[in-house]
Amino acid sequence: MVMGEPDSLDFVTSQKECQNRATRSWKRQEGKGTLRLLLCVLLLAAWKTGSGQVHYSVPEEAKHGTFVGRIAQDLGLELAELVPRLFRVASKGHGDLLEVNLQNGILFVNSRIDREELCGQNLECSIHLEVIVDKPLQVFHVEVEVKDINDNPPVFRAREQRFFIPESRLVDSRFPIEGAADEDIGTNALLTYTLSPSDYFSLDAQASDELSKSLSLELRKSLDREETPELHLLLTATDGGKPELEGTVQLLITVLDVNDNAPLFAQAGYRVHLLESTANGTLVTTLNASDADEGVNGEIVFSFGSDVPLNIQKNFKIDSSSGEIRLIGRLDYEETKSYEIQVKAVDKGNPPMSNHCKVLVKVLDVNDNAPQLAITPLSLPVREDSPLGTVMAFVSVSDRDSGVYGQVTCSVMPPIPFKLVSTFKNYYSLVLDSALDRESVSSYELVVTARDGGSPSLSATASVSVEVADVNDNAPAFAQPEYTVFVKENNPPGCHIFTVSARDADAQENARVSYSLVERRVGERALSSYVSVHAESGKVYALQPLDHEELELLQFQVSARDAGVPPLGSNVTLQVFVLDENDNAPALLPRPGAGGGGGALSELVSRSVGAGHVVAKVRAVDADSGYNAWLSFELQPAAGGARSPFRVALYTGEISTTRPLDEADPPRQRLLVLVKDHGEPALTATATVLLSLVESGQAPKASSRVLAGAAGAETALVDVNVYLIVAICAVSSLLVLTLLLYTALRCSAPPREGACGPGKPTLVCSSAVGSWSYSQQRRQRVCSGEGAPKTDLMAFSPSLPQVPGSAEERQQPSESEHLGKVSLSPGFQNCSISFIYDSIILIHSLSLFFLSLSCCAIYGLRG
Structure with missing residues (x-):
């Protein structure tokens, strides 16, 4: 804390303090400090004989709590008496500035003290306090002097001062300036002035004893408004305090003009870059032109030159007063890459003066053009046997944009079996990349995509249809290698008995199938005398009535040939069974x-x-x-x-x-x-x-002989019948054994799921000794959970012819017996089962054949 000091004439110690000091000094020094002690006693006596006031001093703006003086001690009061005697301090109008601590009797600063606020410009400034105590009542006067500090800088009345001086004023002309004021006093208010350096003006300050300094500007050099239209000077006022404080004011000097200058552009030329996608109304640039003159002579009007092309007038406009050039049209980099605009600036003087400049507007490219794609077919349609690398089409691409925006890449979908090969810049070849098969895919719809390098990129697509031309690489194919046909005998000549159909996977001529018979001999006659086939429809016709008794099975082949070069063909076998009709009476x-x-x-x-x-x-x-x-x-x-x-x-x-x-x-x-x-x-x-x-x-002898012969013949016939029964039993036993063997093998064979398919049609054969038939009940495909369809095998033994003899000998064999009916499963898929099945049929046929031969031989012997 900053402590207050008493005046130099009044010492700041009380009588009691001096006595205490004298006593202590006496005891310590024992006479050596006699002179000092006497001096203290004399000073104390002088203070007692004075005015009875205590004088302190304190600087203004001291902080709260700043020590001023030990007022209780200086007034000779005991600290313990302050409260009982109701010690109090009073001050007119300034009671809250200073305060006394009753615990220690110290006078301190209670609130902010501003000397300028208390005393203004007065040189002396004090705070008068009255200290009152009771028992007995005493009143003391205390004076606290407030000392000035340099806390106020010099202040000008205005922040700036304006001067309007014609450029025609003479040198040494003077222009008065208003000075600054300082609220402090004494040295703290003693001001000195300085002017910022200037070639045209200097500061003249004249001082007097009673008045403040008089300030003025003195013109030292002729003014030229075009060279220096305005002058900005800084006037600084500095007081004498420590530390020094300053105040400044701006001196704005405007030089009045004479119209003698033409407009001037800030730049000889302007260069602007605009994207071609710039929107209408966009500010292109603002022309910066100036005229050294003032007023009307300095007002500038902007305009395009008289020789500006029409496309500039369509796309740009200029504001005559501000010089702003704005876009009013649409830019297209691909049409015009730059614009050179001639601009004129004219002032409003009389006569007017003008100047020119150029504005170069460069248009920057944006990715606003999609690639252009063109496809030129070369070898379309393409043959399915074309070698790899066959060129089918040329693809050319282009993009009006520039740089990376104009770099185009191409792709094709689907990529298989084709690909694009780059031949040179922006040209591609569509080539075959893998083998073709028209029967698998007959045509391709290709989409070629061209994409530029912009971000985002633009693309274009073009479609090309690639037809695959057929070659004769597929022979006609029948649905099955063999067909069984049943025709009733006595058919009308030329009747349709069957239709063969072969499918060719090729197309057009290569798929046009023609049919023909594979000629062969049937007995003594040619096959073509029995049947014919229509070359286009494949219909098979019987050329003559067929007779079951003459021809039971007619087997032949039909050939199918396509019209390709060279032609391809295949054959199918037809088994035509002639079915018996009841056309012979007994x-x-x-x-x-x-x-x-x-x-x-x-x-x-x-x-x-x-x-x-x-x-x-x-x-x-x-x-x-x-x-x-x-x-x-x-x-x-x-x-x-x-x-x-x-x-x-x-x-x-x-x-x-x-x-x-x-x-x-x-x-x-x-x-x-x-x-x-x-x-x-x-x-x-x-x-x-x-x-x-x-x-x-009465029976004649002949009859007796006949009867006797008949009796012998009957005995022989009985023997024949025995032989015949034995033969039939043997054949039947052989058949039963064969069927049992077949059934055992069939059961041991693994079952084949889904045995669904067409069965073999009815097969009928006959001979002189009898007939057998094999009938398929269901020719269609049967798919059920009950197993494969059944096949019925039936065998009959008809009546045999009677050998010649008498009436008693003419006995036919007994009634034909139904030998059996066996249900078989036709779903034979493996070779061994099929072989066994064919063996059964062959063995049965051979058995019947040998049985017939035996019967014929027996009848021959009997005859």
Whole structure:
């Protein structure tokens, strides 16, 4: 803390303090400080005889709590008495500036003290305090002098002072200046002035004893407004305090003009860069032109030159007063890359003066143009056997932009089996990159994309259709290598029996298929005499009626050839089975030993024969086969409704007695036997049997011989029948063993899932000894969970012809037996099963064949 000091005339110690000091000094120095002690006593006595006031001093702006003086001690008051005696300090109007601490009796600064506020410009400034204590009442006067500090700088009345001086004023002319004021006093208010350096003006300050300094500007050099239109000087006032404080004022001197200068541009030329995408109304540049003159003479009007091209006038405009050039049109770098604009500036003087400058506007490119793409086909359509690298089209690209914006790259989709090969700048070749197959893909829709290097990039696309031209690389193909056809006999000539169809995967001429027969001999005749095939439709026609009895199976091949160069072809086999029809009526066979055929059958019958005795036998054959050749015999009722004592066996044709003959029976019996086959419709034949009833003793010898021969023949026929039964049993046993072997192998073979497919159609063959048939119930594909479709195999043994002999010997074999019906599964997929199946059929056929040969041999021996 800054402590206040008492005046130099008044010492700052009280009487008690001096006495204490004298006592202490006396005791310490014992007379050595006598002179100092006496001096202290004299000063104390002088203070007591004074005015009775205590005088302190304190600088202004002292901080709160600043020590001023030990007022209680200086007034001779004990610290312990301050509170009981109600010590208090009073001051008129300034009671809160100073305060006394009752604990230690110190006078200190309580609030801010501003000397200029208290006393203004007065040289002396003090605060008068009255100190009052009671018991007894005492009043003391205390004077605290406030000392000035240099806390106020010099201040000018205005921040700037303006002067308007014509450039025609003479040198040494004076212009008065208003000085500064300082609120401090004494040395702190003593001002000195300085002027900033200037070639034109100097400062003149004249001082007097009672008045402040008089200031003025003195012109030392002639003014030129065009050279120096304005002068800015700085006048500084500095006081005498420590530290020094300053105040400044701006002196603004304006030189009045004479119109003698033309407008001048800041630059001889302006250079501006604009993107071609710049929007209308954009500020291009602002022309900076000046005229050294003032007023009307210095006002400038801007305009384009009279020779400015029309495209500049369309795209730009200039503001006549501000000189702003703005864009009013659309820029296109690809059309105009730069504009050179002539600009004129004219003042409004009389006569007017003008100047010119040029503005160069360079247009910068932006990526505003997409690439342009052109495709020139060369070898389209392209053959599917074209080698790799075949050029199919040229691709040319271009971009009106420049730089990276004009760099174009190309790609093709789909990339397989084609690719783009760059030949030179902006040119590509579309070439074949992998093998073609027209049958897989017949055409390609290619999209070529060109993309520039902008960000974001622009692109263009073009489509090209590449057709793949066919070559003859596929032969006609049939759906299956072999077809089985069933044709009923007695077909009309030229009837359609089947249609072959081959598919060629090629196109156009290469896929145009023509059909022809593969010629061969059928017996003594050419195949073409039986069938023909239409060259275009593939329809197979029977040229003549077919006869099952003559030709049961006609097997041939049809060839399919395309129209390519060279042509390709394939063959298919057709198996035409001629199905039997009931076109032959039963034919009666003559009695063995009788010459010629036809006529009635005559027999002698003894009346003594008993019931069931065979008296005759009707023999008949049918040229058909199967059921059409299965004959049955019926006895027509006699005329008049009389019941005949004879009957005929249904399938053997044997006529036997139904009861013993008696005398009442007519001697001549005429029997009418109807022979009928099982065809649809059934055909019939009628046999007449004449029976003569004779007594047993009246039979001729010939008849006896015949009977005896008949008895021998019957015995021989019994032997033949035994042989025949043995042969049939042997063949049947062989067939059963074969079927069991097949079933065992079939069951051991792993089942094949999804055995669904077309079965083989019905196969019918016949021979002189009988017929067999193999029928497929379902030709369509069958897909069910019940297993594969079943195949029925049926075998029959029809009636055999009777060997020649007597009536007793003419006995046909017994009724045809239904040998069996076996269900087979047709889904044979592996070679071993198929081989076994074919072996079964072959063995069965051979067995029937050998059985027929055996029967023929036996009948031959018997004949």
